[in-house]
Amino acid sequence: QSVLTQPASVSGSPGQSITISCTGTTSDVGTYNYVSWYQQYPGKAPKLLIFEVTHRPSGISDRFSASKSGNTASLTISGLRPEDEGDYYCTSYTSRLTLVFGGGTKLTV
Amino acid sequence: QVQLVQSEVEVRKPGDSVKVSCKASGYTFLSYDIAWVRQAPGGGMEWMGWISAYNGHAKYADKFHDRIRMTRDTSTNIAFMELRGLTSDDTGVYFCAREGSPNHWYYDLWGRGTLVTVSS
Numbered sequence: 001q002s003v004l005t006q007p008a009s010v011s012g013s014p015g016q017s018i019t020i021s022c023t024g025t026t027s028d029v030g031t032y033n034y035v036s037w038y039q040q041y042p043g044k045a046p047k048l049l050i051f052e053v054t055h056r057p058s059g060i061s062d063r064f065s066a067s068k069s070g071n072t073a074s075l076t077i078s079g080l081r082p083e084d085e086g087d088y089y090c091t092s093y094t095s096r097l098t099l100v101f102g103g104g105t106k107l108t109v
Numbered sequence: 110q111v112q113l114v115q116s117e118v119e120v121r122k123p124g125d126s127v128k129v130s131c132k133a134s135g136y137t138f139l140s141y142d143i144a145w146v147r148q149a150p151g152g153g154m155e156w157m158g159w160i161s162a163y164n165g166h167a168k169y170a171d172k173f174h175d176r177i178r179m180t181r182d183t184s185t186n187i188a189f190m191e192l193r194g195l196t197s198d199d200t201g202v203y204f205c206a207r208e209g210s211p212n213h214w215y216y217d218l219w220g221r222g223t224l225v226t227v228s229s
Contacts, residue, residue, distance in 0.1 A: 034214040051215035093214040099156040
């Protein structure tokens with residue numbers, strides 16, 4: 001099962017903005033608008049941040065935004081806060097009727 | 110309270126099987142599909158498959174296809190994931206997750222995870 005490509009780590013200072021990329025292929029990210037993003041703290045379950053490329057669930061701050069262009073999806077976090085520090089994963093539906101995860105990105109604030 | 114409650118820890122020997130449970134509460138169990146996701150000790154997440162709570166239809170990732178079985182019990186609102194032929198590579202945390210909308214491939218509710226350790 002292929003893995004979507006994410007940077008292993010990104011960092012930023014409080015108040016800054018950062019963007020995490022998620023690169024797939026025409027068999028997943030490039031064709032389907034079923035891209036999601038999750039935040040995970042150590043020892044905890046993932047938390048849904050974004051679904052269907054750009055949609056935020058209720059209760060998720062508008063500091064989190066996302067987009068897609070071609071085979072690459074992106075998550076942007078603006079106004080970084082210390083509590084944003086954690087791991088971030090993207091997912092995409094695939095042409096094999098399955099879901100694939102990104103390798104994960106560790107955000108340091 | 111809307112939640113998924115999982116068994117906490119399972120310890121098995123190589124070659125054994127494990128059956129992890131995921132009890133749903135606070136919502137209509139039949140209305141949402143359940144997926145299973147594994148997280149290896151190094152952190153990588155891996156989708157294992159999903160099961161329809163409504164009719165029990167399941168779809169598995171190719172990697173696990175020949176040794177995994179997902180079931181559900183609608184009388185108790187519990188989903189199960191059974192993995193056979195365990196090796197040390199199967200050590201990790203196994204999460205169940207609820208699909209937020211049918212066939213929309215995102216998970217809005219997660220269990221806390223079951224730690225499965227495979228060791229002789």
